[in-house]
Amino acid sequence: MSRKNRKNSFLHALKRDYLLYGLLLLPIAYLIIFKYAPIYGILMAFQDYNIFQGIGGSEWVGLDVFKFIFHQNSFYRALTNTLVLNLLDLVAGFPAPIILAILLFEIRYVKFKKATQTVLYLPHFLSWIIIGGMVYLIFSSHGMANNLLNALGLGSIEFLSQKTNWLIMYVIVGIWQNAGWGTILYLAAMTGINRELFEASDIDGCSRLRKIWHITLPGIKHTIIILLILQIGRMVSIGFDRPFVMGNSLVSEYSDVISTFVYRVGIGSGDFSQATAVGLFQSVVGLIFLVTANYIAKKVGEQGIW
Incomplete structure (x- = not known):
């Protein structure tokens, strides 16, 4: 199936089942906010983290x-x-x-x-x-x-x-x-x-x-x-x-x-x-x-x- 046909097929499915796709918004938002966004905080494991300076301002210490x-x-x-x-x-x-x-x-x-x-x-x-x-x-x-x-x-x-x-x-x-x-x-x-x-x-x-x-x-x-x-x-x-x-x-x-x-x-x-x-x-x-x-x-x- 060509890319254009796949796109049309997806748009058709989205138009037909838009209510079902709408129900996905809440769990997707949950995953993004609480599962993927906090991954940025992993940087603290490699820093001498200071709560007042934040991740951007804390000193980088590597594996110490x-x-x-x-x-x-x-x-x-x-x-x-x-x-x-x-x-x-x-x-x-x-x-x-x-x-x-x-x-x-x-x-x-x-x-x-x-x-x-x-x-x-x-x-x-x-x-x-x-x-x-x-x-x-x-x-x-x-x-x-x-x-x-x-x-x-x-x-x-x-x-x-x-x-x-x-x-x-x-x-x-x-x-x-x-x-x-x-x-x-x-x-x-x-x-x-x-x-x-x-x-x-x-x-x-x-x-x-x-x-x-x-x-x-x-x-x-x-x-x-x-x-x-x-x-x-x-x-x-x-x-x-x-x-x-x-x-x-x-x-x-x-x-x-x-x-x-x-x-x-x-x-x-x-x-x-x-x-x-x-x-x-x-x-x-x-x-x-x-x-x-x-x-x-x-x-x-x-x-x-x-």
Whole structure:
């Protein structure tokens, strides 16, 4: 198709579907304002940034900010904790929505299924401040769980102040908050599985477990791989709310992650150059992880992101 024909085709589509194209203006504006425009701020990572002089007037120092960060033990502790917590989420949290989606998919009573899905989705819409308050009220030293244990004569358990227990609680609370919402994509993928496969398996006398293993899981395999690749790409990134709200001074050795490190040096100390440099480091390493995971997936014969 010639350039002129392509132009006429686009103008015709624009005239025909102008309302749909108009709906794109808001998300495009969001991407430009909040995703692309801030890229200019990456320059702060290579400057001795001064808030009064701005990016244009601050002194250029090259890689000195990165060298300073990489010589800090607190940065390596935050990086290690980030990788450990994300790895725990990957091992324990990634399979959770898959298992939950399969269980929901196997429910035949529609009303009960919809009610269950609604209950499972609710934690996703709760703020981490609210969840943190709930966790503290239930699992603190004088919380409901320990009061019950004491009443049963079993003794208290330091759920939030003992390091290993805190890690377990961190993972469990994360699964509770995210697993229900994570089932949406898997359930959507399951609805696309050919129903004739299930009917044929019923004729052959297959059990439910065999149908799950030989039909359901292969049917959502590509979705699982794509989400796994994206999860691996976020191994160096971690949300601020969850570790900040659930952490405390007794477990700071485990709860201090890159996001809280950036908050401490960027907002607390006013060192925006360090905060920007750490953010840039996260993005570059995350991109490397993402490309590597995608490459490995395609090498073993699976479908990658691109």
